[in-house]
Amino acid sequence: MAKKSKKKTRPPARRGTKPANAAGKRAGSKKKSASKAPKRDPFAPVAVKTGPGMSPMEIGSKLVADFNAGKMHLNEMWSPAIVSIEGVGVSQAWNGRKAVDAKNAWWASEHTVHGASAEGPYVGATGFAVKFVIDVETRSTGTREMMTEIGVYSVKNGKIVQEEFMYRAG
C-alpha cells in the first residue's frame, strides 16, 4: 500500500561498489534530462491507485446496499485470494475464498441475526470502510447483544483482496 520510503529505494552504497542500485539509476535519468528537470519535492505526496475495474466507491456502495437489502454474501466482488482478518481477541487471518466461506458458514450456524444495518461506505484511496451494527444472538448461550464493528476493505483491480473486522472497544 504505497509504502515507498526513501530508505527502501536508496540502500546505503557499499564501500568500493558502483552504485547500480535505485540511487544510481536516478542519477542516470537526471543526467539525461539535463539541468532543465525540476527537482522533485521529497515531501510531495504520491498518487495511490487501486488499478482497473470497479473502484472502492463502486464496490463499497454496492456492498452497503446489498447488506441493507438483506442479501449480503461473498460474490464476484471478492477476490478468490481474499484474506479475511478478524479483530482483537481473535487476531487471525483466513486465506482464500474456501477458508473464508468456511468461517462465514461457521458464524452463521452459531448466530441468529435479529437485525442489522450498514453505514457508509467511507471511501479511501486503497479501499473503503463500512460501519456495521448487528443485533445478534449466540445460539449456544442465548446471549443477545448489539455488535458494532467497522469492516475495512482493501481493493485491487476491481476486487476486494482483504477485509478486516475491527470491534468497537470505546
Place this chain on the structure above:
Amino acid sequence: MAKKSKKKTRPPARRGTKPANAAGKRAGSKKKSASKAPKRDPFAPVAVKTGPGMSPMEIGSKLVADFNAGKMHLNEMWSPAIVSIEGVGVSQAWNGRKAVDAKNAWWASEHTVHGASAEGPYVGATGFAVKFVIDVETRSTGTREMMTEIGVYSVKNGKIVQEEFMYRAG
C-alpha cells in the same frame, strides 16, 4: 498484512530441480517429526501480530481520548516513517513525518474547527479504526460543514506506521 497464500510459499517445482524451496523445507520438517505430525488444515487461520510495544487497543484508546480532550497532534505514537493517505478525491500518500507534518499544518491553516469528536477505537488485528465527526469551516470560502470520516490506522512494533482517512459517501 499476513498475506500468506499457499501459492507464495509453495512455488511450483521446476522440472529436474531438487525442491530446495519452501515446499522442500516443509517435507524435511515432516520427516523429522515422523508420522506423528498432524497434517495442517490448509483452511485453518493464521495468527496476526503487530509485534512488541503498545497494542492497537492501547494506541487507539489513547488517540481517541487525546482527540476528545482537544489535544490531537502527531506524537511519539506515530512512526517517523509514517505513511498518511487521504481518501477518494485526493487519493495521495504523504511519506514520512516531515511530509505529514506539512500536510497537517496546511490543513490547519485552511480550516477552522468549531467542534469535533472521535468514536472508538474499533480494534482489529493489524491496527484500529476511529470514526471522526468534525464541524469545520473552510476559511477561504466560508463554507461550514459536518465532515464524517473513518481513520484506519496500521500498527507495527508499537507505532502507527500508516493512517488512511476514508470519507463518508453513503
